[in-house]
Amino acid sequence: MTTLTLIQTPLAWLGQIALARLRLLGRYALFFLRSFVLIFSWPLPVAKILQQTYFIGMKSVSIICLTAVFIGMVLGLHGYYTLVKFGSEGVLGAAVALTLIRELGPVLTAIMLIGRAGSAMAAELGIMRISEQIDALETMDINPIRFLVSPKLAATLISLPLLTAMADVVGIIGGYLTGVLLLGISPGIYFARVESSVAMADVMGGFAKSLVFAVVIITVCCFKGYYTHEGDEHGAKGVSISTTSAVVVASVLVLITNYILTSLLL
Amino acid sequence: MTTPLIQFKDVSKAFNGNRVLQGIDLDIYQGQITTIIGKSGGGKSVLLKHIIGLLEPDAGCIIIDGHDLTRLRGRPRRLLLRRFSYMFQDSALFDSMTVFENIALPIEERGGLKANEIKARVQARMRDLDLGAIDEDYPSQLSGGMKKRVALARALVTDPEVVLFDEPTTGLDPIRKNNVHNMIAEYQQKLGFTAVLISHEIPDVFYFSQRVAMLHEGRIIYAGTPHELQQLNDPVVNEFVQGFERPSGTAAEIVPDESWEAQFNEEMARMQRHRVPFALVVLTIENLEDVLATGSGEPQGLTRRFTDQVRRQLRLTDTCTLIGPNSILLLLPFTNLSQAKMVCGKLRRALNGNEISDIQSHEGPCLAVSAGLAEVAGNGHPERTLAHALAHKEIFYQFSVC
Numbered sequence: 001m002t003t004l005t006l007i008q009t010p011l012a013w014l015g016q017i018a019l020a021r022l023r024l025l026g027r028y029a030l031f032f033l034r035s036f037v038l039i040f041s042w043p044l045p046v047a048k049i050l051q052q053t054y055f056i057g058m059k060s061v062s063i064i065c066l067t068a069v070f071i072g073m074v075l076g077l078h079g080y081y082t083l084v085k086f087g088s089e090g091v092l093g094a095a096v097a098l099t100l101i102r103e104l105g106p107v108l109t110a111i112m113l114i115g116r117a118g119s120a121m122a123a124e125l126g127i128m129r130i131s132e133q134i135d136a137l138e139t140m141d142i143n144p145i146r147f148l149v150s151p152k153l154a155a156t157l158i159s160l161p162l163l164t165a166m167a168d169v170v171g172i173i174g175g176y177l178t179g180v181l182l183l184g185i186s187p188g189i190y191f192a193r194v195e196s197s198v199a200m201a202d203v204m205g206g207f208a209k210s211l212v213f214a215v216v217i218i219t220v221c222c223f224k225g226y227y228t229h230e231g232d233e234h235g236a237k238g239v240s241i242s243t244t245s246a247v248v249v250a251s252v253l254v255l256i257t258n259y260i261l262t263s264l265l266l
Numbered sequence: 267m268t269t270p271l272i273q274f275k276d277v278s279k280a281f282n283g284n285r286v287l288q289g290i291d292l293d294i295y296q297g298q299i300t301t302i303i304g305k306s307g308g309g310k311s312v313l314l315k316h317i318i319g320l321l322e323p324d325a326g327c328i329i330i331d332g333h334d335l336t337r338l339r340g341r342p343r344r345l346l347l348r349r350f351s352y353m354f355q356d357s358a359l360f361d362s363m364t365v366f367e368n369i370a371l372p373i374e375e376r377g378g379l380k381a382n383e384i385k386a387r388v389q390a391r392m393r394d395l396d397l398g399a400i401d402e403d404y405p406s407q408l409s410g411g412m413k414k415r416v417a418l419a420r421a422l423v424t425d426p427e428v429v430l431f432d433e434p435t436t437g438l439d440p441i442r443k444n445n446v447h448n449m450i451a452e453y454q455q456k457l458g459f460t461a462v463l464i465s466h467e468i469p470d471v472f473y474f475s476q477r478v479a480m481l482h483e484g485r486i487i488y489a490g491t492p493h494e495l496q497q498l499n500d501p502v503v504n505e506f507v508q509g510f511e512r513p514s515g516t517a518a519e520i521v522p523d524e525s526w527e528a529q530f531n532e533e534m535a536r537m538q539r540h541r542v543p544f545a546l547v548v549l550t551i552e553n554l555e556d557v558l559a560t561g562s563g564e565p566q567g568l569t570r571r572f573t574d575q576v577r578r579q580l581r582l583t584d585t586c587t588l589i590g591p592n593s594i595l596l597l598l599p600f601t602n603l604s605q606a607k608m609v610c611g612k613l614r615r616a617l618n619g620n621e622i623s624d625i626q627s628h629e630g631p632c633l634a635v636s637a638g639l640a641e642v643a644g645n646g647h648p649e650r651t652l653a654h655a656l657a658h659k660e661i662f663y664q665f666s667v668c
Contacts, residue, residue, distance in 0.1 A: 043377065124362075132358040139318050139352035140372040140424075141344055147375070 031145075031226075032153075032219040038146040039154045048151035049158075056117045056152065057159030061166065064112050068100075068167035071108060072174020075099055079175070080183050089179075093190035094197035096175030097168075101202050103262070105168040110213035110254045113160060114247055118221035121152055122246035125225025126239035134226070149222045156214040164210040168203075205265045212261060213254050220250040270329075271296040271428070271460055272317060274486075277326035279312055286312050288484035290326070294477075299454055299461040301471045304481035305506065310464045311355065313481065314430050317462065318352050319343065348376075351426035355433045357417040359405040365392075366401035369420045376424070391419040395449065411442035418449055422457070429454075431463040440532050443467060447474065468507050469583035469599065470536065472496075480506065496582040507582045526587040526595050530648040533597055537642065545606035547596040548638040548655045549576065549613075554592040569594075572617075572633075579616045580609075595652070603641040610637045 039045070075096045083089045125148060128134050137144045172194060179185045224246035228238050270293035277290040286309040294300045302310050315321040316328055319335060328335040333346055351372075359368050369388045373379055379387070392401065395415045405413055414434060421429055431450065435443040447467070451474035454461050465471045472478065472492035479489040480503055488495060488503055495503065533544050551572065573594055577586045580596065589595045598606055617635075640655035 128360075131361070132354050132356065133360055135315075135320055136352070136354060136358040136360075138320060139347075139350070140375065141348050142372070142375045 028219055028223055031149075031223050032215060034145050035149040035153045035218070035222070038143065038150040041146060041150075045146070045151050045154075048147075049154045052151045052155030053158055056113070056155045057163060060113055060116050060159070060163060063116060064109055064163050064167050065170045067108055067112055068105070068170040069174040069177075071104055072096060072100065072171035072176075073178045074174075075104075075171070076175035076178030076183075080179055080185070089183075089185055090189045091193050091197075092175065092179045092185055093172075093193035096179070097172050097194040097198050098202065100171040100175075101168050101198060101206050103258070105171060106164045106206050106209040106213060107254060107258050109160065109164045109167045109210065110217060111251055113156070113163065114217055114221070114250045114254070117156075118217050118250055119243050119247050121218070122221045122225035122243045123239055125149075125222055126228035126242045129226060129228045130235060130239060144226075149218070149226070152222060153214075153218045156218050157211060160210045160214040160217075161207045164206055165203075168206065205261075208265070209258060209261050212257055216253050216257055217250050220253060221246040224249070268295060270294055271331055272462075273329040274313075274316075275327050275329065277313075277316060277323045277328060278484075279309075279316070279321065279323050285484055287316075287323070290481075290484075290486055292479055292486050292489060294460065294462055296460050297458055298476035299450070299463060299474055300477040300479060301463045301465055301475040302479050302481055303465065303468065303471070303506065306466070308481050309484060310481055311432050314352075314432055314462065314464055317428075317430055318350050319347055320352075348424075349427040350430065351421040351424060351428070352430045353417050353421045353432065353434055355436055357405070357413040359413060359416060359420070361405050364402050364404055365397065365408070365416050368405070368416060369423050372420065372424050387423060388419075391423050394453075395419045410437055411439075411445065414438065414442075414446055415449070418446075418453075422453060425457070426459055428460045428462070431461060431465075433464050433466070435465065435467055440535050444470070444535050447471070450474070472583060473536075482506075504578075504582065526585075526589055526597070527648040529585055529587065529597055530646075530651070533599055534642070534646060536599065542600050543602050543641050545596075545598040545601040545603060545609075546640045546642060546651055546655050547598065547606055547610060548589070548652065549594045549596065550590075550636050550638070550656075551592040552634045552636050554633075572635075575617050576613060579613055584609075589652075603639060606639050606641065610639070613637075 039049075076092065079092045079095045080089055083092055083095070125134075128148070134144045134148075137147055176187070176190055180187045180190050224242045225239075228242040231238050231242055233241050272292075272294040274290045274292040277287055278285065279287040290313065292313075302313060304310050312321060316323055317330075317335075323336060327337070330346060333342070335343070335346070338346060360371070363371070366388060369391060370384050373384055373387060389401075392398070395418060397412070397415055397419060400408065400412065400416075405416070408416065418434070434450065435446050438446060447470055450461060450463065453459075454474075463471065463475065472495070475492055477490065478492050478495050479486050480495075481487075482502055488498060488500065495507070498504075530546070537544050551569065554569070569588070569592060573586065573588060576594060576596070580586060581598075583599050585597045587595045587597075596609075598609060601609065638655040638658055640651050640658065642651055
């Protein structure tokens with residue numbers, strides 16, 4: 001009897017944890033599905049989507065360009081000094097472009113977007129929840145998910161691939177700055193290698209990743225903010241915890257998802 | 267009686283094992299103001315949130331206009347709840363929107379109106395509620411009273427059939443509190459909606475509510491008219507309504523209460539609103555020292571028991587405050603001088619020494635109580651009115667309680 005209990009107790013504990021995680025995953029999935037479906041409910045929230053696209057996309061351009069140019073420059077530096085040992089510095093353009101388009105472009109853009117817009121979304125929804133503004137929407141027969149979350153999801157689905165494309169291009173220019181202007185590689189060879197090595201599948205793969213990241217970012221950040229009141233802490237502290245947690249969870253999930261997608265796309 | 271618009275049938279609700287509502291049965295009638303009173307944290311807001319579907323009961327059902335809200339889903343539920351509006355305790359205005367956008371939001375999102383129609387409707391509500399030139403302001407730029415008015419405008423802009431008010435006067439000063447009560451009463455009469463109000467403002471709410479329900483320990487222990495409530499002889503209701511907890515100790519210290527002036531000013535504000543007088547009565551135990559000299563108990567116990575006796579005879583809307591070691595002040599709203607004399611006559615008949623146990627069997631002098639009366643009309647000043655009452659003690663009201 002005692003032996004049985006000894007075996008059963010940890011198993012039950014593990015089972016409870018697994019069930020709780022599974023339930024949470026289900027809630028995330030339902031939250032995303034509702035947000036996605038409600039984008040297309042009539043009348044289409046065009047004005048709100050444009051507003052959010054401006055906030056999420058347009059206002060992130062400068063910070064993402066800045067990040068991308070320096071990442072490209074660092075890649076140019078490292079790539080040059082590694083390749084020059086093998087006399088292959090000519091392929092620097094290909095190395096920088098493929099690294100950016102396949103991996104760093106989508107991931108870094110997503111991480112930057114989490115920091116700039118994801119945290120803001122979680123905090124905004126959290127404050128709206130604790131000050132009963134979300135309840136007020138419900139009492140007015142306004143679907144809070146349609147009103148607050150769906151436009152953000154649509155805007156991120158539009159913005160993130162475009163921002164990723166921008167980061168890729170700016171990053172390649174960053175590599176050009178160090179590789180060509182600073183270290184003396186021929187500009188023709190640099191761009192010829194970029195052109196010859198990058199296939200359309202690489203670009204599409206990067207876009208596919210950025211679409212998945214958009215879903216992850218919005219679902220996690222908005223879910224955390226929307227359900228701030230279900231956390232252990234209340235009030236301002238509750239909002240701060242849900243915001244921090246949204247940023248951490250979304251960033252980690254982006255990295256995990258990136259690995260899974262890369263392994264699928266290779 | 268007509269069929270209720272909203273019916274709670276054996277509704278229960280618990281949060282983390284804490285049972286907040288324990289079998290609520292309550293009827294709310296169309297076109298009336300129903301006020302729910304009860305201690306803070308007693309589940310009144312929880313009760314109200316069940317009506318609008320923000321919370322679902324664990325057991326029981328809520329019938330609205332013949333439909334069981336707990337079973338209703340989808341479009342029929344939405345259509346039913348569209349007839350409601352909710353005014354939140356902290357206003358719950360959207361802080362990133364202007365006042366105009368806040369008020370316009372419910373009708374904008376509902377669709378069916380052109381931009382100029384929405385603008386006209388919002389401006390009409392803003393005019394009604396004296397919200398003149400603040401349409402471009404944000405809620406954070408407004409005072410507490412102004413926010414309440416914006417919240418009321420937002421609640422009324424959809425022309426709802428039922429408006430739920432969750433403590434609409436919390437945190438307001440007496441004048442703004444009266445303004446909000448006036449607005450609710452005035453608009454209810456003008457628009458004819460059904461109002462369900464949660465409030466602690468007693469007795470103010472009795473003046474404009476057609477029905478009052480008291481929630482106590484998760485149950486409705488009273489539901490009826492304010493008049494019936496005043497006739498009720500229930501210790502829990504009386505204690506709550508009079509804002510008076512009976513002392514549990516035997517030697518409860520009685521400290522002269524200086525806050526009577528604030529109560530007086532509140533009565534003044536109310537009187538000016540309703541244009542009816544109120545009366546002030548000072549009951550003084552004239553021979554307290556003589557009685558105590560015979561060894562008939564300690565002064566605090568004696569005055570407290572006497573005060574208890576007086577309180578039990580008063581109406582629920584009257585207030586009774588100790589203003590000295592041997593003086594009690596009564597504020598009697600909606601009462602003129604002759605009615606105040608009748609109240610004193612009733613007191614004289616009802617009080618007797620047998621109920622003030624410590625002094626019932628001594629040989630010394632009887633307890634003599636005098637009554638000074640003053641009717642307050644126009645701009646009364648608390649101190650002057652009190653002085654007037656004390657100067658006009660009438661021997662006619664001297665009575666012995668031994």
